[in-house]
Amino acid sequence: MRSLIIHLLFIAIVTGIGMFMGTHWPPGEWYAGLQKPFFTPPDAWFPVVWTALYIIIGFVGARILVTGGPGVLWLLQMVLNFAWTPVFFGAHNMPVGLGLLAALWITIIAFIGRAWASDKIASLLFVPYALWITVALGLNGALILLN
Numbered sequence: 001m002r003s004l005i006i007h008l009l010f011i012a013i014v015t016g017i018g019m020f021m022g023t024h025w026p027p028g029e030w031y032a033g034l035q036k037p038f039f040t041p042p043d044a045w046f047p048v049v050w051t052a053l054y055i056i057i058g059f060v061g062a063r064i065l066v067t068g069g070p071g072v073l074w075l076l077q078m079v080l081n082f083a084w085t086p087v088f089f090g091a092h093n094m095p096v097g098l099g100l101l102a103a104l105w106i107t108i109i110a111f112i113g114r115a116w117a118s119d120k121i122a123s124l125l126f127v128p129y130a131l132w133i134t135v136a137l138g139l140n141g142a143l144i145l146l147n
Helices: 002-024 028-032 045-067 071-090 094-118 120-125 127-146
Strands: none
Touching: 002 045, 002 071, 028 071, 045 071, 045 094, 045 120, 045 127, 071 094, 094 120, 094 127, 120 127
């Protein structure tokens, strides 16, 4: 029962913070006015994908807490993840946003590698997250070049 409560709390907290970030610093007119690359996902995908990812990230965080694993890497990726939104959408600082995404991607890949030894499920659950951040890196970089 304790494990279930921890999992639900992690999922609720991570998803809640993610939703707060998205509503407090929405893309807005600034982002809408940017020239975008051909591979930009439709706007409707972002809340759906991020909600699913935050549920997965919360679940993995709880697994790491309960079973052990690279908790420092999990925490670092959360800090980097949550820092990107106010930097990119709030401050409109695309270069620093790109740097945050690069650090986030490296941290996610490190987490996947380190978690593999202790929790293959947690490791594999971060693969879609790594793929999405790969797209985000390309998108952020292309936005810098186009604008």
